[in-house]
Amino acid sequence: MTQISVRVDGASYSDDVEPRTLLVHYLREQLGKVGTVVGCDTSNCGACTVHLDGEAVKSCTVLAVQADGCEVTTIEGIGRDGALHPMQKAFHEMHGLQCGFCTPGMIMASIDLVNDNPNPSEDEVREGIEGNLCRCTGYQNIVRAVQQAAAEMSGGTAAATGAQS
Amino acid sequence: MTLVDEPTTGPAKEIGQPRKRKEDARLITGRTTWTDNMVLPGMLHLAIVRSPVAHARITRADVSAAQAAPNVVAVYTGRDFADEQGSLPCAWPVTPDMVNPGHPSIAVETVNHVGEAVAVIVARSKTAAQDAVELVDIDYDVLPPVLDMEEAVKDGADLVHSHLTSNTSFHFVFDGGEAGAAANTDQAFADADIVVSRRFVQQRLIPAFMEPRSAVVQPQGDNYTLWSSTQIPHILRVMAAMVTGIPEHKLRVIAPDVGGGFGGKLQVIPEEILCLLVARRLGKPVKWTESRSESLMTAHHGRDQIQHIDIAADREGNVKGLKVRLLADMGAYLRLVTPGVPILGAFMFIGIYKFPAYRFECDGVFTNKVPTDAYRGAGRPEATFAVERIMDELAVELDMDPLELRRKNWIKAEEFPFTTAAGLTYDSGDYDTATQAALELIGYDELRAEQQRRRESNDPVQLGIGFSTFTEMCGLAPSRVLGSLAYGAGGWEQASIRMLPTGKVEVVTGSTPHGQGHETSWSQLVADELGVPFEDIEVLHGDTSISSRGMDTYGSRSLVVGGVAVVKAAEKVVAKARKVAAHLLEASEDDLEFSGGSFSVRGTPGTGLSIQEIALATFAAHNYPEGMEPSIDAEATYDPENFSFPHGTHICAMEVDTETGRVKIRKYACVDDVGTIVNPLIVEGQIHGGLAQGIAQALYEEAVYDADGNLTTGTFVDYLVPSAADLPHFDSGNTVHAAPGNPIGAKGVGEAGCIAATPAVVNAALDAVRHLGVSDIRMPLTPERVWRAIHQGGDGGGRATTGTTAYGGASTETTAGVSTDASSLGGDR
Numbered sequence: 001m002t003q004i005s006v007r008v009d010g011a012s013y014s015d016d017v018e019p020r021t022l023l024v025h026y027l028r029e030q031l032g033k034v035g036t037v038v039g040c041d042t043s044n045c046g047a048c049t050v051h052l053d054g055e056a057v058k059s060c061t062v063l064a065v066q067a068d069g070c071e072v073t074t075i076e077g078i079g080r081d082g083a084l085h086p087m088q089k090a091f092h093e094m095h096g097l098q099c100g101f102c103t104p105g106m107i108m109a110s111i112d113l114v115n116d117n118p119n120p121s122e123d124e125v126r127e128g129i130e131g132n133l134c135r136c137t138g139y140q141n142i143v144r145a146v147q148q149a150a151a152e153m154s155g156g157t158a159a160a161t162g163a164q165s
Numbered sequence: 166m167t168l169v170d171e172p173t174t175g176p177a178k179e180i181g182q183p184r185k186r187k188e189d190a191r192l193i194t195g196r197t198t199w200t201d202n203m204v205l206p207g208m209l210h211l212a213i214v215r216s217p218v219a220h221a222r223i224t225r226a227d228v229s230a231a232q233a234a235p236n237v238v239a240v241y242t243g244r245d246f247a248d249e250q251g252s253l254p255c256a257w258p259v260t261p262d263m264v265n266p267g268h269p270s271i272a273v274e275t276v277n278h279v280g281e282a283v284a285v286i287v288a289r290s291k292t293a294a295q296d297a298v299e300l301v302d303i304d305y306d307v308l309p310p311v312l313d314m315e316e317a318v319k320d321g322a323d324l325v326h327s328h329l330t331s332n333t334s335f336h337f338v339f340d341g342g343e344a345g346a347a348a349n350t351d352q353a354f355a356d357a358d359i360v361v362s363r364r365f366v367q368q369r370l371i372p373a374f375m376e377p378r379s380a381v382v383q384p385q386g387d388n389y390t391l392w393s394s395t396q397i398p399h400i401l402r403v404m405a406a407m408v409t410g411i412p413e414h415k416l417r418v419i420a421p422d423v424g425g426g427f428g429g430k431l432q433v434i435p436e437e438i439l440c441l442l443v444a445r446r447l448g449k450p451v452k453w454t455e456s457r458s459e460s461l462m463t464a465h466h467g468r469d470q471i472q473h474i475d476i477a478a479d480r481e482g483n484v485k486g487l488k489v490r491l492l493a494d495m496g497a498y499l500r501l502v503t504p505g506v507p508i509l510g511a512f513m514f515i516g517i518y519k520f521p522a523y524r525f526e527c528d529g530v531f532t533n534k535v536p537t538d539a540y541r542g543a544g545r546p547e548a549t550f551a552v553e554r555i556m557d558e559l560a561v562e563l564d565m566d567p568l569e570l571r572r573k574n575w576i577k578a579e580e581f582p583f584t585t586a587a588g589l590t591y592d593s594g595d596y597d598t599a600t601q602a603a604l605e606l607i608g609y610d611e612l613r614a615e616q617q618r619r620r621e622s623n624d625p626v627q628l629g630i631g632f633s634t635f636t637e638m639c640g641l642a643p644s645r646v647l648g649s650l651a652y653g654a655g656g657w658e659q660a661s662i663r664m665l666p667t668g669k670v671e672v673v674t675g676s677t678p679h680g681q682g683h684e685t686s687w688s689q690l691v692a693d694e695l696g697v698p699f700e701d702i703e704v705l706h707g708d709t710s711i712s713s714r715g716m717d718t719y720g721s722r723s724l725v726v727g728g729v730a731v732v733k734a735a736e737k738v739v740a741k742a743r744k745v746a747a748h749l750l751e752a753s754e755d756d757l758e759f760s761g762g763s764f765s766v767r768g769t770p771g772t773g774l775s776i777q778e779i780a781l782a783t784f785a786a787h788n789y790p791e792g793m794e795p796s797i798d799a800e801a802t803y804d805p806e807n808f809s810f811p812h813g814t815h816i817c818a819m820e821v822d823t824e825t826g827r828v829k830i831r832k833y834a835c836v837d838d839v840g841t842i843v844n845p846l847i848v849e850g851q852i853h854g855g856l857a858q859g860i861a862q863a864l865y866e867e868a869v870y871d872a873d874g875n876l877t878t879g880t881f882v883d884y885l886v887p888s889a890a891d892l893p894h895f896d897s898g899n900t901v902h903a904a905p906g907n908p909i910g911a912k913g914v915g916e917a918g919c920i921a922a923t924p925a926v927v928n929a930a931l932d933a934v935r936h937l938g939v940s941d942i943r944m945p946l947t948p949e950r951v952w953r954a955i956h957q958g959g960d961g962g963g964r965a966t967t968g969t970t971a972y973g974g975a976s977t978e979t980t981a982g983v984s985t986d987a988s989s990l991g992g993d994r
Contacts, residue, residue, distance in 0.1 A: 018292075028202075032204075033195075034195070034197070034199070034201075035194070035195015035196065035197065036195065037197075037199060037201075037424075038201075038377070039375050039376070039377065039457065040457035040880070040881050041456045041457050041458055041880070042457065042458075042880045042881055042882050044880070044881035044882060045375065045457070045881055047375060074195065075193075075194065076194065076195045076196075079194065084193070084194070088193040088194065091189070091193050092185055092186070092189040092190075092193055093185060095185070095186065095846045095847070095849070095850050097189060097192055098425075098680035098681070098850055098854060099192075099374075099375065099423065099424045099425040099679055099680030100188070100189070100191075100192030100193070100197065100422070100424065100680070101199070101374075101375040101376040101424030101425060102375050103192050103193055104195050107193065125889070126888075126889040126890045126892075127889075127890050129888075129889050130888035130889055130890040130891075131888070132888070132889075133375065133881065133886050133888060134375070134889075135373060135374060135375045135425050135427070135854075135886060136375075136425055136680050136850075136854045137850060137853055137854050137857075138853035138855075138856055138857035138892060138895065138918075139853075139857070139889035139892055140853050140894060140895055141849075141850060141853065
């Protein structure tokens with residue numbers, strides 16, 4: 001067992017973990033942060049995406065011990081003061097989810113994408129989220145959601161949102 | 166952190182509004198109840214030891230090392246449950262003499278596909294259980310694997326099940342002439358000017374829902390609660406009771422948030438039964454959650470047919486007859502509706518065309534692979550692919566424009582209702598209008614002009630345009646029809662409405678959503694019927710203790726059957742409330758009008774009494790009519806009279822790089838008629854998602870087995886579920902012809918895109934390279950196959966170069982050391 005200390009969604013935790021424990025299993029099973037889910041075992045689907053010190057990572061590909069001393073943000077921690085994050089709001093408004101299983105990871109990856117590229121084109125969004133699989137939506141409404149959120153996050157108008165249907 | 170939409174005011178209609186979904190609030194914030202989230206005191210974890218070989222006798226099983234491993238509570242093999250595990254159910258004996266070999270949840274003497282359960286580890290943690298899997302030592306006496314359907318049906322073929330006499334489960338025939346629905350097929354073909362015959366391959370697919378399957382069982386005395394990521398909690402309850410012997414009234418099944426299904430969770434799975442058996446044995450709660458590779462390897466697959474299609478026509482392009490001969494791969498066992506899937510397609514092969522004669526034959530064939538079963542469309546994508554592909558082939562033979570050929574033969578708007586040669590009565594439609602709208606949406610004339618330019622300049626990138634003018638049967642199903650097809654249950658749906666004292670409304674539905682947005686659409690239905698605000702309605706589902714009767718969600722049935730049950734229940738609530746209102750307002754029922762949620766006496770302003778006030782008055786029950794129970798709650802069970810028949814025209818424009826074989830969808834446009842649209846946002850989302858899966862069959866996805874029966878596409882590295890970058894923008898539209906068969910007017914939308922897209926995409930690719938001598942390309946249209954088809958002829962079907970494993974193939978190193986001539990082609994066929 002190895003002791004780690006992490007801040008997750010604004011709270012501090014100190015725990016003993018097996019060295020082989022993946023970050024996603026630590027979050028789900030030890031912290032009860034079940035908003036973050038596991039969708040595959042080859043780091044293809046991205047359902048487990050969280051932010052590690054502000055950068056999107058697939059938490060099935062990070063050992064819990066690697067997060068020692070780090071700040072982790074999950075889908076459960078991105079709202080502020082009872083309000084939804086603009087990306088959450090945009091996924092709702094653009095119908096960017098159906099079953100919702102990929103959604104936490106998709107939202108976390110999309111926030112990271114927009115942090116890097118505040119005004120992504122449709123193609124840039126599609127390339128930017130290709131590490132996250134969705135089986136329900138066909139992605140079109142996810143693309144629209146990311147573009148709408150990008151406009152809101154950069155304080156702009158909806159100029160960048162996909163006006164096409 | 167709530168999602169508050171603007172409160173509803175006035176009697177504006179909810180139906181037709183793009184209401185944002187109620188479900189989203191928990192899904193976008195991570196406050197979800199996936200089955201794997203469940204933690205119970207003392208809960209134990211299951212890990213399944215799975216067969217590494219496709220076909221073998223189990224000669225020895227040594228679990229002692231696993232039993233001694235730290236934190237392992239118990240280890241079981243098939244022998245431990247042999248007397249109590251029963252057989253997993255097959256609810257659809259499609260012929261009276263169909264052969265069902267039985268399907269143990271855990272193998273006892275033989276294994277028949279890679280991944281079949283052979284032992285169960287029960288441990289204090291999931292990791293402890295998983296660690297012990299490696300410690301189980303099982304000896305296999307390997308038998309030759311049967312992998313190729315065409316080989317499997319030959320005389321003298323190796324048998325999947327040695328106690329059977331052949332690998333054929335059933336031979337199903339539907340002959341329109343013999344059924345009295347059509348002309349004599351043989352005569353039609355004898356009289357025809359032209360007959361075109363083709364062999365198409367529907368590759369094996371994997372539903373690949375995003376949420377891996379999971380089951381939790383909590384025993385409480387002699388009661389059991391089963392949580393499962395299932396599409397069918399109601400069917401699961403009755404089936405699990407019959408399989409395990411747990412009395413049905415002692416078993417509660419709950420489908421909490423379920424992360425997609427696409428037919429893949431329309432199943433009674435071995436692991437659900439094993440969880441029940443272990444929980445019963447140990448008296449402790451247990452949980453099993455699969456890994457993705459377990460899911461791809463052992464959750465049921467879809468499609469997998471070899472189709473022989475013959476079409477007869479005259480020189481002018483009038484179709485005269487259609488003959489269909491199928492081999493349908495059942496896999497190793499018959500699961501819930503395995504044999505029924507190709508039979509659901511049997512009635513749809515003639516599509517939207519006026520074939521005077523039609524004959525369908527299907528052999529269900531056993532192989533040493535995971536069983537097939539429902540996958541989005543279930544039989545209808547296969548049928549639609551065949552007819553839309555053969556119409557293009559006929560057009561080529563006749564030197565006719567493929568759209569002109571279709572137009573010449575499809576049912577005209579004024580000819581509905583139309584009874585087809587398959588005996589179905591199509592309810593409504595207007596194929597001309599949908600097609601015209603789709604042509605405009607995609608910019609057809611300009612694309613044809615560009616295609617011509619590229620042809621003339623011999624551009625290495627050629628352009629093709631493909632059509633799919635499709636229909637499907639939705640709204641499963643009239644119970645009597647299901648009975649005539651020997652299906653094991655009915656096709657009705659149940660709903661009830663509970664009027665709470667504060668005027669809030671609970672709607673209980675037997676439909677069980679897993680991403681379709683029932684909570685939103687059902688709220689819209691009830692808001693209109695009862696005149697109560699959308700926000701005042703809560704939709705309850707997926708728990709057999711709350712929703713006692715139901716037939717669940719599949720086959721695009723929810724709105725057209727389950728939604729109608731909701732409307733019928735609401736009508737009963739209003740009828741009861743009307744009696745109370747008449748009593749309280751001291752008026753005759755006949756003098757009351759109900760509008761915007763209020764009863765008022767006709768011609769007497771200011772007399773309004775809202776249905777929500779009546780709910781409170783009925784709760785108090787101080788003053789209600791004589792002879793009436795003090796309740797305005799109601800329930801309804803709706804059994805449809807007929808199927809509904811959504812239709813649409815899908816057009817794909819495809820670029821094909823003739824030098825590299827790379828295909829790229831330039832544009833995709835579709836116009837679907839799904840009847841009345843309750844929520845356009847949800848309808849558009851269903852179309853998009855269906856298109857993605859239909860396109861994925863054409864271009865990306867294939868479950869490949871090697872020569873020994875190993876699934877070589879057992880991870881998302883190899884099984885290519887498309888990403889956002891792999892799919893195009895969709896231009897989608899609708900025409901609306903209300904379904905005449907139900908009061909909502911809805912036809913069903915869940916499978917439309919998936920059914921329609923695949924042939925449009927393949928037809929487009931072929932249209933791009935037909936002038937280069939290519940007449941077929943095997944799905945999925947990988948660059949390698951497209952390149953081979955262009956440069957080497959044939960359908961490009963031969964798999965990857967010898968020595969690679971990119972697409973499996975015969976050269977993959979053997980696991981079991983057995984490779985027979987019969988299986989040397991592996992998944993290639």
